[in-house]
Amino acid sequence: MKLLATTVMAFAVSATSVLAQGTCAAGKTLSEGQLTIATGNPAYYPWVMDDAPESGEGFEAAVAYAIADKMGFSADQVTWVRTSFDEAIQPGAKNFDFNMQQYSITPEREEMVDFSLPYYTAAMAVLTTQTVIDAGATATLDSLAGLKWGAVATTTAIPMLNDVIQPTSDPLLYNDNADVNAAIMAGQIDAALYDLPTALYLSAVVVEGGALLGQFPPTQSERPDQFGLLMEDGSALKDCVDAAISELTESGELAAIEAKWLAEATGVPVIE
């Protein structure tokens, strides 16, 4: 019965004006014929340019439109909403089909929500200031452990900080990037751990005298930081999204988007 209803509905949908839409996502989205994508508030560079995901500018915005395209949604069928991390994981009905704001896939989180296949694997990078480097900080674990650390409290940088760097004094944790930067500029912390693209942007544009001390490439890590789309637990859309992402990965389109929007990071020394 249910199968019949789904088939009829899918048929009805594809038979009407929405011919371009693939059958996979039909009837599974929040509102029919529309794909609702959530991002952060604000959404940060270089993931979304100028906090305007509708433009398709920025890595995540571009990936979002590419995925939507593979799922059969044209650009004007995509609706953007904004959520915090907490709204994304709350129990109950969600106001998005999938949520895209650099969510790291972890087994613990996967018990509560669904993640798509990864669309990006992030290196972690150490953001600091020229003053700290001049004072003798180097890209070695010994030197890093002696620094005063900060990080954004909602990120997977914290387990990395505690397990790999093992700083001698307790790290200070903050609500968002802006607060971490304020603490760096106030000299309250020496360094902060970010994903590499964010760190590159912050050091170049936001933090006065900012510099990157080094990076932890994902290949070194036992649990590399992989970003996935977050969906409601047991989301019916997961298979369609995963199919779209693997199609983008295999065709090389994803790599092309990455090359276009995420800066080349070969100049950042690797921390062994």
Add this chain to the structure above:
Amino acid sequence: MAETSSPTRTDARTADAPTRREAYEAGVRRRANRIALISTVSVVLAIVLLVPLAPGWEAVQRAFFNGRVFAATFVGLLDAFLLNVMIFAWSAPLIALTGLVIALCRDARAPALFPLRLFGIVYTDIFRGLPVVLVIYIIGFGIPGLGLPRPWNSPYIWGTLALVLVYSAYVAEVIRSGIDSIHQSQRSAAASLGLSDRDTMRFVVLPQAIRNVVPANMNLFIALQKDVALLSFIGPVEIFRQAGVYKSLYANFTPYVGAALIFLALTIPATRYADYLMNKQNRARS
């Protein structure tokens, strides 16, 4: 009725047995207790039985009351709570002292001391009017940003200052109301005994005023215990921040419930103690 009542009353007076009135009142009380018990039990039962019937209950339970996550995070939360207790322990005396000084400023009566009085008014107006979070940000990031060297730019120092500024404004107002509650005749009596203005304040007004406002100040300190968590905005990893970290790692809100339980374990006894003080004071007055 009339013929039975008078011998009973006589018996009661002689044998010290309960009077009919007392017996009647005891009956009313028993009945009230019975009704209260039945109503409480039925409300609790309704909640316990009906809430799980809601379609989303399982999801809510998994997100907020997750035993596995609770067990994995509770010890870490307790650890972080030590920091709350420490911040509270060094903030509270500073707040009490500053609050007293500001209250005395506002009560300065000599014309030459008017600037002090003005300062007291402006201080309480500003710091009672500002959101605590804003004060913590401005002072916690702003002052260290001026270029102080470590360790003088520590968020602990400046965060504590922010708490002291805001809470001492509240405490000052409470103490001032206590000072105002002491009747003018007390000051006149002290003056007629030859006490100076300062001695009048020190030995006559303040001892009574402070005693009057102890319960009100207890409430403020219970509120402070919770607002210590706001210091996490500028870096310190106290219990609320630690719960936030766990929440993010497990994508689960249970750590906040754990933090709430730890808070309650401290604030409920404190609230009861404040109630006890207030009752004691009321009894002493009546």
